Amino acid sequence: MAGFSSMDDFINETTVNGKFSRSDWNKNVLPTTAQVAGMWHDLSTGAGNPSSDTGYGAGSGTNLSFQSLTDQSTLSPGIQHGGNVSPDTKHIVNASAFSAAATSMPAVFMLVDRIGYYGMTTTTLTTNQVLINSITFTANAGTDVITTTGYDIASLTRVQLTTTTTLPAGLSLATDYWTIRTSGTTSTLAASLANAIAGVPIIDITDTGVGTHTITAFYDRQTSVLGAGLKAYVVVSSGAAVTAMGAGTPNISFTYTRPDTGGTDTGRVTPVVLPVGLTAAPKGTIPYSGTGVGRYGPFMPFQAADNGIESAQNFQISATYTSGNLNLVICRPLLTLPMTTIGVAAERDLLNQVPSLPRVYDGANLTWLMYAGAATPVNSAFFGHLDFAWG
Amino acid sequence: MAGFANVQELVNAEESGQTWFATWRKSPTQVTTIGIWFDLSMSPGNPVPQYYAASPLVAAAFAASTNGGLYHGKNVTPYTKHLRQVLALTVTSTGLPMPMLLCDYLLYYPFIDEGTTDVQPLTNSVPLPRYTDGKGVQMMAVSVASRTGGQSFTVGYTNQDGTAGRTTQTVIQNSVSLNGSIVTSDRAVAAARGPFIPLQTGDTGVRSIQSVTMSGTDVGLFTLVLVKPLAQMQIRGIDAPVEVDYFMDFSQAPVIVDDAYLNFLCCPAGSLAATAIHGSLEVVWN
Numbered sequence: 001m002a003g004f005s006s007m008d009d010f011i012n013e014t015t016v017n018g019k020f021s022r023s024d025w026n027k028n029v030l031p032t033t034a035q036v037a038g039m040w041h042d043l044s045t046g047a048g049n050p051s052s053d054t055g056y057g058a059g060s061g062t063n064l065s066f067q068s069l070t071d072q073s074t075l076s077p078g079i080q081h082g083g084n085v086s087p088d089t090k091h092i093v094n095a096s097a098f099s100a101a102a103t104s105m106p107a108v109f110m111l112v113d114r115i116g117y118y119g120m121t122t123t124t125l126t127t128n129q130v131l132i133n134s135i136t137f138t139a140n141a142g143t144d145v146i147t148t149t150g151y152d153i154a155s156l157t158r159v160q161l162t163t164t165t166t167l168p169a170g171l172s173l174a175t176d177y178w179t180i181r182t183s184g185t186t187s188t189l190a191a192s193l194a195n196a197i198a199g200v201p202i203i204d205i206t207d208t209g210v211g212t213h214t215i216t217a218f219y220d221r222q223t224s225v226l227g228a229g230l231k232a233y234v235v236v237s238s239g240a241a242v243t244a245m246g247a248g249t250p251n252i253s254f255t256y257t258r259p260d261t262g263g264t265d266t267g268r269v270t271p272v273v274l275p276v277g278l279t280a281a282p283k284g285t286i287p288y289s290g291t292g293v294g295r296y297g298p299f300m301p302f303q304a305a306d307n308g309i310e311s312a313q314n315f316q317i318s319a320t321y322t323s324g325n326l327n328l329v330i331c332r333p334l335l336t337l338p339m340t341t342i343g344v345a346a347e348r349d350l351l352n353q354v355p356s357l358p359r360v361y362d363g364a365n366l367t368w369l370m371y372a373g374a375a376t377p378v379n380s381a382f383f384g385h386l387d388f389a390w391g
Numbered sequence: 392m393a394g395f396a397n398v399q400e401l402v403n404a405e406e407s408g409q410t411w412f413a414t415w416r417k418s419p420t421q422v423t424t425i426g427i428w429f430d431l432s433m434s435p436g437n438p439v440p441q442y443y444a445a446s447p448l449v450a451a452a453f454a455a456s457t458n459g460g461l462y463h464g465k466n467v468t469p470y471t472k473h474l475r476q477v478l479a480l481t482v483t484s485t486g487l488p489m490p491m492l493l494c495d496y497l498l499y500y501p502f503i504d505e506g507t508t509d510v511q512p513l514t515n516s517v518p519l520p521r522y523t524d525g526k527g528v529q530m531m532a533v534s535v536a537s538r539t540g541g542q543s544f545t546v547g548y549t550n551q552d553g554t555a556g557r558t559t560q561t562v563i564q565n566s567v568s569l570n571g572s573i574v575t576s577d578r579a580v581a582a583a584r585g586p587f588i589p590l591q592t593g594d595t596g597v598r599s600i601q602s603v604t605m606s607g608t609d610v611g612l613f614t615l616v617l618v619k620p621l622a623q624m625q626i627r628g629i630d631a632p633v634e635v636d637y638f639m640d641f642s643q644a645p646v647i648v649d650d651a652y653l654n655f656l657c658c659p660a661g662s663l664a665a666t667a668i669h670g671s672l673e674v675v676w677n
């Protein structure tokens with residue numbers, strides 16, 4: 001059985017079997033604009049270790065398409081956590097964070113596993129924009145490559161295939177595959193995340209099949225119920241090459257499919273009062289957080305009793321931003337870490353103090369979200385560590 | 392069966408995502424007084440403030456869907472939602488230490504006039520929106536226009552069993568000229584209370600309020616508010632946040648009913664002006 005059956009088992013796994021890993025991280029807050037007091041921010045956008053996210057928005061992929069993230073993502077790196085451990089399960093044992101930067105306190109950090117995001121460069125449109133989770137494809141039996149047009153699928157994306165008639169030989173319906181991206185329009189497929197990371201073996205495709213075939217991206221790192229426990233937040237794209245967010249205070253909403261309840265699960269909507277975006281929101285900011293009507297933090301509100309997101313279908317802003325990129329990020333919250341005092345580390349023992357041992361799935365893309373209690377100067381540095389154990 | 396039969400069910404609910412986490416931030420502008428309970432729902436921040444603005448002496452109901460309050464996610468019926476954790480911190484010491492009381496605000500009767508000793512009948516155009524039998528529902532008097540202080544009053548109400556004609560104990564008003572302060576709370580005046588008005592002996596809750604009678608006149612106005620206290624905590628200092636896990640620390644998990652309007656009462660040790668109080672709230676349902 002995966003996990004830890006007792007304290008003795010935990011000690012044995014971490015000490016005798018060496019199933020323990022520590023990662024130290026340091027991240028600067030937003031590089032261009034002071035963090036706004038009372039708002040949430042995505043620290044992946046700041047400099048440090050891991051390096052700043054350049055994948056958000058126009059950085060990679062097709063506009064409005066789902067871009068899967070893992071610990072292997074080069075444009076959107078996460079805090080390293082020691083690699084894949086299946087069939088064991090990995091858990092966070094301890095966490096810490098501190099800063100010596102002036103006016104950086106108070107703050108609340110939240111560690112999330114970013115499953116992926118939908119980058120949106122079309123923030124000057126108020127139409128209901130369709131998010132891309134699937135696309136038709138053709139297969140090449142000679143090269144084992146599948147070709148898509150209109151959806152640049154990231155490497156290591158978990159996908160399933162459907163067809164109007166018969167899939168190419170070698171491929172199966174209702175089966176998970178992981179992509180190995182070879183270009184903006186081509187990928188090969190692997191039977192597991194581990195195989196996709198290794199690049200071998202790839203699925204051998206022996207004919208082109210019959211009919212029209214469709215490849216659909218799924219959120220990876222799932223519990224037994226697809227999408228359960230996942231949350232969504234919107235963040236302003238970062239990076240020097242990205243156009244800053246312009247003026248605008250739109251209502252922000254999205255539609256989604258909730259985890260299976262046995263009933264109708266599609267067409268779930270953001271409930272009123274709708275989140276309201278901050279005008280000229282700084283890069284890396286969650287624009288509807290903060291104070292005032294329509295401000296939430298940090299997650300987009302769900303429809304009644306919904307416990308997650310299986311997939312997102314549409315995104316809409318009620319009024320235009322004059323410029324800038326937004327991203328709808330799908331994540332799994334793991335832990336929170338409040339800080340009150342400059343120079344004093346906030347430490348969390350997740351075995352004894354807060355017995356939860358949050359699970360870190362293979363491929364997790366770990367990132368901190370930050371609630372800034374005070375206006376925090378640009379590039380204020382935060383440091384900390386995470387301890388992982390598995391068994 | 393809604394709720395949690397055991398720890399395993401709680402863990403399963405959290406593992407399956409039946410949780411919501413949200414942050415809040417209150418930044419009072421009011422110069423509060425040591426030992427006087429204060430209603431943080433009237434302070435700026437997130438959630439946005441409310442000012443008990445409705446027709447005088449006529450009952451008005453609170454609901455998350457129409458009034459806001461601390462965001463705790465949407466309704467979960469047929470599940471029941473429980474408070475799991477609350478975090479609160481501040482880096483400004485003037486108001487500390489400070490007990491805080493999380494309440495579900497239910498019903499209020501605005502603009503009760505302190506300038507008359509006539510019996511002031513209140514109109515119950517709407518009933519309690521939640522906790523409709525009144526069990527555990529408490530009554531508080533929130534200042535909305537300042538006074539000299541020192542006058543007493545009683546309140547006529549219907550108790551948790553539906554018995555009308557009940558009368559609160561006589562309470563005396565403080566002299567704090569501060570909107571949002573609880574007018575009957577004081578730490579140095581005999582017969583002052585706080586934060587709730589003591590009910591007639593034997594009563595445990597309030598279903599509705601029928602009248603208010605001042606024993607002497609003053610110049611202020613107050614609002615009578617019916618709330619259901621849910622959970623308490625204390626911010627002790629600026630060097631550490633207060634984090635309460637109601638399940639682990641108190642072996643309880645207060646229920647948050649659908650559409651509950653949540654906000655805090657607090658009892659500061661000094662002025663809260665220019666004090667930002669930050670926090671989060673986590674709920675779980677099953």
